[in-house]
Amino acid sequence: MVETLEQVELCIFPLNTSCISTLVSPKATLIKTLSYYIVLLTVSLNLLVVISISHFRQLHTTTNVFLLSLAVSDLLVGLTVMPTEIVIHQSCWFPGKITCDVFLFLSFILTSSSVGSMVLISVDRYVAICVPLHYSSMITTKRAKICVSLCWLCSVIYNFIILKDNMSQKYMFNPCSQECTVFISSISWIVDFIVTFFGPVTVIIVLYMRVFVVAVSQARVMRSQIVAVKSRTLIVVARKSEMKAARALGIVLLVFIVCLCPLYCPFLAGEDSTFDGSSAQSWIFSCNSTLNPLIYAFFYPWFRKSIKIIVSFQILQPGSCEVKIL
Secondary structure (H helix, E strand, O other): OHHHHHHHOEOOOOOOOOOOOOEOOHHHHHHHHHHHHHHHHHHHHHHHHHHHHHHOHHHOOHHHHHHHHHHHHHHHHHHHHHHHHHHHHHOOOOOOHHHHHHHHHHHHHHHHHHHHHHHHHHHHHHHHHHOHHHHHHHOOHHHHHHHHHHHHHHHHHHHHHHHHHHHHHHHHHOOOOOOOEEEOOHHHHHHHHHHHHHHHHHHHHHHHHHHHHHHHHHHHHHHHOOOOOHHHHHHHHHHHHHHHHHHHHHHHHHHHHHHHHHHHHHHHOOOOOEEEOOOHHHHHHHHHHHHHHHHHHHHOHHHHHHHHHHHOOHHHOOOHHHOOOO
16 A cells, blocks of 8 residues: 555656656645746846846946846746756656757756856956946947857857757667756866856956955045045046945856856766756756846845836836936
């Protein structure tokens, strides 16, 4: 009788020893429900970020172009990747070959585009803090849009090259057709580790160390000087706002790196070169898409103000795009 009850809890019986059946239990149901709430929070908050930056004219800045790219990536993660991870890992549904391939390909693209957006944000803050006099000429809105477009295009091309052969061969190495995993060669893992993790993280850390040093030195100078002229006061206020933005984005970058590290821990530990879209490491990285807008809400008054306008439907009024947000 006990054996029969245990079998009923299984979604399916194992087809062979290579397949692992999914266990349905109250604990799994609770985790699944909480996961869907996280997905709803992720989609809602990132949609608010996208609407805010896109609608309000005062938020059409170069820095926000990069933030918009990151928010779009996070929104797509919440709409596609996270729900699929929940369904595959915590439900009794197993994707077909095409669905699995599309899911894995999209996961890799969004990871690469997020990394690229983070690098662009680091460069933007570096120029704004360390070379402020040349910022307006070096980082224009047009150039920012071109960089974002190239970032997404390169992400698609790069991941197509990395996954093309591995996608076609993964079913040869995995006898269980119900598992949505991709087997990546050692060379591909090394290339992806350098391009997607080590290189970008190194650039981000180096640039923000430089930003931190310059910000500290500027803060000391401003504290030691007595500002009497009004124009001088405006310059100081502008510098303080730039540093505040750099601090907030620095926290975003730090959280991003912490969430990205688990994806490459198995590779660094010398484990098998496989990627499971529903693994715990993948879910941790996906949750970074939830944390980003929460950081914006905590540090950016303009985001909190825009949320009030959007939620109260004042955004539907004529001329709402001209509202003073900053």
